[in-house]
Amino acid sequence: MIPKSHPRYHSLLQREKIIEGLNKGIVSQSGLIAQGRGEAFDYILGEKTHEFALKAEKAAVAALLLAKHPVISVNGNAAALAGKELCELAKILDAKVEVNIFYFTKERIERIKEYLEKFDCEVLAACDAELKGLESARRIVDSRGILIADTVLVPLEDGDRCEILKKHGKKVIAIDLNPLSRTARMADITIVDNIVRAVPNMIELAKELKGKNRNELEQILAEYDNKKILHDSIVAIRDYLSEMASKILQT
Numbered sequence: 532m533i534p535k536s537h538p539r540y541h542s543l544l545q546r547e548k549i550i551e552g553l554n555k556g557i558v559s560q561s562g563l564i565a566q567g568r569g570e571a572f573d574y575i576l577g578e579k580t581h582e583f584a585l586k587a588e589k590a591a592v593a594a595l596l597l598a599k600h601p602v603i604s605v606n607g608n609a610a611a612l613a614g615k616e617l618c619e620l621a622k623i624l625d626a627k628v629e630v631n632i633f634y635f636t637k638e639r640i641e642r643i644k645e646y647l648e649k650f651d652c653e654v655l656a657a658c659d660a661e662l663k664g665l666e667s668a669r670r671i672v673d674s675r676g677i678l679i680a681d682t683v684l685v686p687l688e689d690g691d692r693c694e695i696l697k698k699h700g701k702k703v704i705a706i707d708l709n710p711l712s713r714t715a716r717m718a719d720i721t722i723v724d725n726i727v728r729a730v731p732n733m734i735e736l737a738k739e740l741k742g743k744n745r746n747e748l749e750q751i752l753a754e755y756d757n758k759k760i761l762h763d764s765i766v767a768i769r770d771y772l773s774e775m776a777s778k779i780l781q782t
């Protein structure tokens with residue numbers, strides 16, 4: 532039990548969720564390492580949602596609302612950290628939820644599916660189709676989901692699949708705290724934010740944008756520039772580090 536007064540409460544809570552996910556057979560062992568990398572980037576971003584992330588979250592929601600076949604791809608870490616919220620988002624957006632993992636075992640696919648179904652969510656996990664051009668297990672998809680999707684939300688992704696999804700003509704939205712990753716640089720919309728903050732923000736935005744017409748949603752996308760967002764996120768890290776370096780000298 533982590534005391535709420537602990538200065539690193541939120542970060543420790545995420546660790547606990549990931550470890551719990553590992554014990555339940557939802558998270559892969561590598562998921563622990565991925566969380567550590569994410570934490571490090573979150574630290575140097577000041578552990579908050581920046582303006583550039585909110586802009587990307589808004590554009591992502593607009594793209595998912597405009598899509599014909601929107602799919603939210605869920606892996607072990609995403610399920611453990613934000614499973615409930617991802618299901619809620621899917622419902623508001625009328626998007627499909629599909630389990631897709633890098634460290635593939637049929638057992639883990641089933642565990643994640645069962646876990647997500649607890650949130651009153653229909654979960655695709657048939658593993659009955661393949662994304663051509665990809666060697667990793669992420670190629671194994673559901674014929675009713677990612678295979679036919681036009682827009683895919685991929686939280687905590689690896690760069691290879693992002694590239695292949697794009698080659699298959701899909702719009703890719705990534706949630707990745709590392710703006711330097713291949714995924715972040717390849718995606719159409721990159722949300723440089725922690726999934727535990729990004730998805731609740733997207734739920735609120737989805738409620739708000741659902742009432743807009745297609746022209747208004749298209750306008751949001753037309754004004755969105757992912758290169759600028761990536762640039763701004765890297766600059767935010769630089770500025771945060773410069774500020775901390777100055778503070779050290781002042782104390």
Ligand code: PTJ
Pocket residue numbers: 558559561562563564565566567568569570572606607608612631632633634635687688689690706707708709712724725726727
């Ligand atoms: O469940 P599986 O088998 O699909 O495996 C999932 C992981 C995450 C282990 C797998 O996809 C993997 O190895 O991913 P990578 O290549 O480590 O990339 C994960 C990215 O997510 C890194 O760039 C991290 O910085 C980022 N990340 C980690 N935790 C968070 C995060 N981004 C947002 N929020 C987080 N909490």
